[in-house]
Amino acid sequence: MQEIQSDTSDKGSIGGESKVHVFDTALQLVSGECLQPFSVAYCSWGKLNADKSNAILICHALTGDQFAAGDNPMTQRPGWWNTMIGPGKPLDPEKYFIICSNVIGGCSGSTGPASINPETGKPYGLDFPVITITDMVRAQEKLLDALGIDTLLTVIGGSMGGMQVLEWANSFPEKVFSAIPIAGSARHSAQNIAFHEVGRQAIMADIDWHSGNYHAEKTQPRKGLAVARMAAHITYLSETALTRKFGRNLQDRDALSYGFEADFQIESYLRHQGFTFVERFDANSYLYITRAMDYFDIAAEHNGKLAGAFANSDTRFCVVSFTSDWLFPTSESIHVVRALNAAGANVSFVEIESDKGHDAFLLDEPEMFKTLNGFLSSVAKDRGLA
Amino acid sequence: MSENNASLTSISGRKDLQLICDLIASESRVLDIGCGEGDLLDLLKSEKNIDGRGVEISQAGVNACVARGLSVVQGDADRDLKHFPDNGFDYAILSQTLQATQRPDSVLKELSRIGKKLIVSFPNFANWRVRFYLMFKGRMPVTSTLDAQWYNTPNIHLCTIEDFISLCDELDLKIEKSFILSNDKIKHVESSAGPIMNLIAEQALFVVSSHIEK
Numbered sequence: 001m002q003e004i005q006s007d008t009s010d011k012g013s014i015g016g017e018s019k020v021h022v023f024d025t026a027l028q029l030v031s032g033e034c035l036q037p038f039s040v041a042y043c044s045w046g047k048l049n050a051d052k053s054n055a056i057l058i059c060h061a062l063t064g065d066q067f068a069a070g071d072n073p074m075t076q077r078p079g080w081w082n083t084m085i086g087p088g089k090p091l092d093p094e095k096y097f098i099i100c101s102n103v104i105g106g107c108s109g110s111t112g113p114a115s116i117n118p119e120t121g122k123p124y125g126l127d128f129p130v131i132t133i134t135d136m137v138r139a140q141e142k143l144l145d146a147l148g149i150d151t152l153l154t155v156i157g158g159s160m161g162g163m164q165v166l167e168w169a170n171s172f173p174e175k176v177f178s179a180i181p182i183a184g185s186a187r188h189s190a191q192n193i194a195f196h197e198v199g200r201q202a203i204m205a206d207i208d209w210h211s212g213n214y215h216a217e218k219t220q221p222r223k224g225l226a227v228a229r230m231a232a233h234i235t236y237l238s239e240t241a242l243t244r245k246f247g248r249n250l251q252d253r254d255a256l257s258y259g260f261e262a263d264f265q266i267e268s269y270l271r272h273q274g275f276t277f278v279e280r281f282d283a284n285s286y287l288y289i290t291r292a293m294d295y296f297d298i299a300a301e302h303n304g305k306l307a308g309a310f311a312n313s314d315t316r317f318c319v320v321s322f323t324s325d326w327l328f329p330t331s332e333s334i335h336v337v338r339a340l341n342a343a344g345a346n347v348s349f350v351e352i353e354s355d356k357g358h359d360a361f362l363l364d365e366p367e368m369f370k371t372l373n374g375f376l377s378s379v380a381k382d383r384g385l386a
Numbered sequence: 387m388s389e390n391n392a393s394l395t396s397i398s399g400r401k402d403l404q405l406i407c408d409l410i411a412s413e414s415r416v417l418d419i420g421c422g423e424g425d426l427l428d429l430l431k432s433e434k435n436i437d438g439r440g441v442e443i444s445q446a447g448v449n450a451c452v453a454r455g456l457s458v459v460q461g462d463a464d465r466d467l468k469h470f471p472d473n474g475f476d477y478a479i480l481s482q483t484l485q486a487t488q489r490p491d492s493v494l495k496e497l498s499r500i501g502k503k504l505i506v507s508f509p510n511f512a513n514w515r516v517r518f519y520l521m522f523k524g525r526m527p528v529t530s531t532l533d534a535q536w537y538n539t540p541n542i543h544l545c546t547i548e549d550f551i552s553l554c555d556e557l558d559l560k561i562e563k564s565f566i567l568s569n570d571k572i573k574h575v576e577s578s579a580g581p582i583m584n585l586i587a588e589q590a591l592f593v594v595s596s597h598i599e600k
Contacts, residue, residue, distance in 0.1 A: 316457070318452065319459075337459050337461075338466070338469040339469075341459070341466075341469045341470050341471075342469050342470070342471055343471075344471050344474050346437075346439070346457050347439075347457060347459055348448075348451075348452045348456070348457045348458055348459060349448070349458075349459035349460050349461075350445070350448055350449050350452050350460065351445055351448075351460055352449075353445065367449060370449065370453045371449055371452045371453055373453065374452055374453030374454055374455055375452055375453075375455065377455060378454075378455025378456075381455070
């Protein structure tokens with residue numbers, strides 16, 4: 001492997017580092033195919049201690065990236081988890097060495113469908129192999145191995161990040177001292193697969209998609225991807241939050257237009273969400289990553305018994321859900337907690353009262369911070385860090 | 387359940403917590419049902435270095451527990467115990483929780499499957515103050531141990547010591563040790579059976595073994 005890019009410039013207030021690791025070795029995928037070579041882009045904050053016992057891995061969600069804290073150099077916007085990472089915050093770079101990598105299949109530096117296929121010299125497009133959550137975790141494990149980290153103090157993530165956290169505990173239990181799946185699930189539900197299918201069909205229905213070969217046509221399925229994002233964005237919120245923020249308020253007008261312009265603020269907001277999203281996200285990546293989530297079902301590889309995934313696990317778990325999350329509802333977290341209890345695993349579970357829907361995990365939720373501070377301090381103490 | 391714990395603080399100063407702590411062997415695996423804000427688990431962790439887990443019904447209680455580093459899940463004794471494995475714990479504790487469950491008999495049965503020993507404490511409804519209250523006032527008893535009104539009490543299944551002993555018989559549970567609390571003093575008694583104990587005890591605490599040798 002070699003390091004091809006090292007950007008140590010200050011990433012906002014907490015000074016993260018952005019790098020890409022290129023692996024010449026093959027990444028064995030669950031589908032049976034291999035990815036070779038492959039790259040993993042990541043950012044890190046803080047310093048690895050001498051014992052290498054203070055490493056924390058952050059797993060990002062569907063449309064997230066490695067720029068969890070500081071400023072995102074691709075969008076010039078603050079990192080997606082600035083609320084969580086920083087001095088005095090639950091993930092404190094003064095105490096921990098914090099890593100966040102872009103998932104395999106993604107589009108902000110790790111190998112994905114927009115990367116160049118070494119066999120053709122052109123972007124993979126749909127020739128990119130189908131990847132799974134397990135494959136994402138395997139790539140992360142290779143990265144940590146390259147960084148000389150044997151055991152993670154904690155692996156933490158929300159939504160699809162929560163899925164990766166559970167997969168880490170399933171695939172590499174001995175490497176995970178503690179695990180914090182937030183607003184996650186051990187399987188993707190029928191309703192969630194349905195929403196993803198709507199998004200994928202919107203992309204594929206766009207004439208500019210060109211069966212995934214839009215790079216060659218020097219275009220992008222912008223409208224399809226925007227519609228996919230708009231539909232998905234609704235699922236990240238709650239009716240209460242939408243009503244509070246927008247109600248039936250009109251956008252830049254005093255009266256209805258009796259047409260199909262964005263009369264309502266909510267329409268204008270969704271259109272904005274859709275069109276800013278296409279600036280930063282690859283449509284094929286969206287297809288691949290949503291597919292990976294749909295395929296996710298940890299119990300399936302344990303004869304349908306989720307508890308089997310966590311048998312004899314020494315990992316300490318802290319499962320977190322939100323009351324108004326209808327995409328990854330509390331019932332999914334309880335399903336995980338029951339399996340962990342059945343396996344005799346060490347588990348804490350907190351449901352946080354919030355009306356902000358699934359996206360609550362990205363927002364300022366003091367009760368969540370309090371819970372995570374308590375859990376992390378206790379875990380750090382057990383690991384001999386405090 | 388946590389509300390209930392709080393309501394009992396006034397009378398005993400939760401002396402039963404220290405008693406429970408004394409009864410538990412070091413390094414054991416302990417499940418505390420209705421653990422409130424985690425006072426007992428915290429005590430057991432610091433004094434007996436136990437591997438402790440808790441189940442608590444109130445979100446505020448669970449959050450407080452997790453924030454102080456305890457392994458606690460939000461759950462309901464009536465609904466969630468079936469997910470725990472057989473003999474997963476050395477001790478299962480029901481501290482002032484039994485009388486707040488929907489089905490105390492099912493909860494005891496489940497716990498006897500999960501824990502090798504059970505430690506159960508509850509307010510004794512046959513205490514003389516309670517009896518006098520009902521007899522002379524003709525109203526549902528409100529005492530310093532049972533300080534809620536009939537319409538807002540979490541204690542939906544109050545029982546007496548005799549009731550508890552008879553339920554243990556029915557469920558094939560063996561009472562190993564008995565303690566009573568009266569006039570703010572905890573007393574170890576050879577047998578808690580008999581009309582006198584039932585009359586003077588404000589609270590009772592039992593160590594019950596789940597498997598009767600036959």
